Amino acid sequence: MNAHYQIAPIPQLVSKTTAEPALRPSRPTDVPQRTRLTAETVAYQGKYQSLDAARTYDAGYEQRRSRTTIREKEILHALLARYESVTTILDAPSGGGRLTATIADHADVILEMDIATGQLLLGREKRFDAAHQIWIRGSALDIPLGDDSIEGAVCVRLSHHLYSQQERERLLTELLRVARRFVVFHYVDGQSPRYLFRALRSRFSGGKGRRNWMTRDEIRTVVQRHGARIIADVPARPLQPHRYVLIERSG
Ligand SMILES: C[S@@+](CC[C@H](N)C(=O)[O-])C[C@H]1O[C@@H](n2cnc3c(N)ncnc32)[C@H](O)[C@@H]1O
Numbered sequence: 001m002n003a004h005y006q007i008a009p010i011p012q013l014v015s016k017t018t019a020e021p022a023l024r025p026s027r028p029t030d031v032p033q034r035t036r037l038t039a040e041t042v043a044y045q046g047k048y049q050s051l052d053a054a055r056t057y058d059a060g061y062e063q064r065r066s067r068t069t070i071r072e073k074e075i076l077h078a079l080l081a082r083y084e085s086v087t088t089i090l091d092a093p094s095g096g097g098r099l100t101a102t103i104a105d106h107a108d109v110i111l112e113m114d115i116a117t118g119q120l121l122l123g124r125e126k127r128f129d130a131a132h133q134i135w136i137r138g139s140a141l142d143i144p145l146g147d148d149s150i151e152g153a154v155c156v157r158l159s160h161h162l163y164s165q166q167e168r169e170r171l172l173t174e175l176l177r178v179a180r181r182f183v184v185f186h187y188v189d190g191q192s193p194r195y196l197f198r199a200l201r202s203r204f205s206g207g208k209g210r211r212n213w214m215t216r217d218e219i220r221t222v223v224q225r226h227g228a229r230i231i232a233d234v235p236a237r238p239l240q241p242h243r244y245v246l247i248e249r250s251g
Pocket of ligand 1: 098099
């Protein structure tokens with residue numbers, strides 16, 4: 001592994017109660033500390049390990065899906081604008097830094113975390129000076145930071161690549177464990193018209209209906225377990241299944 005991506009103990013970011021970078025149990029006890037990963041997730045984690053694969057992902061958004069990025073940036077801006085004087089935001093997964101410029105408008109330091117070395121290399125290539133960036137190779141399902149160690153976390157476009165409910169809940173739980181003020185969490189809404197139609201179609205065609213979506217109730221359950229609350233739940237566009245939920249941990 002490239003030495004740049006080793007996780008260095010950053011004193012103000014690790015748990016106060018242990019000298020080591022903390023991998024302590026999450027606050028709620030009903031989520032197992034180790035989540036058994038599905039084969040799909042293991043495969044997906046390997047997808048962007050090369051710089052070429054990361055560049056292909058990035059080019060796809062710049063060429064074919066630029067409007068999606070513009071819209072996502074608008075939503076992120078609107079949600080993050082509620083918070084002033086934010087020092088550190090975790091962007092997990094960061095990918096190649098597609099949303100970095102937007103997050104940089106709202107924090108002094110961005111922790112860019114991804115499981116894929118290729119994405120982190122791309123992010124470093126595209127680095128810019130607006131905010132201090134730190135790149136960490138790690139899993140968002142086991143975030144190598146202590147409880148409440150950062151102010152905010154942003155998680156865009158990972159949960160719908162996870163095909164078990166346990167993994168998706170684990171992801172949200174980890175974000176809520178490390179972020180003491182707020183979390184922005186992207187999910188695909190299983191109750192949106194498109195996904196309700198898919199579920200119906202799959203029932204009649206006898207398809208397996210692999211599940212990568214969440215319901216608002218599932219999100220609310222995890223959020224309430226942390227004593228947090230949902231402040232906003234915004235669709236990418238009206239009736240779109242892609243949604244961005246803003247969760248606040250402190251008043
Ligand atoms: C669709 S991309 C989204 C990246 C970025 N948030 C964006 O919106 O452009 C999903 C990213 O998740 C990363 N990833 C997959 N599993 C992960 C995990 N367990 N922890 C952290 N990153 C992961 C992939 O390497 C990939 O870069």
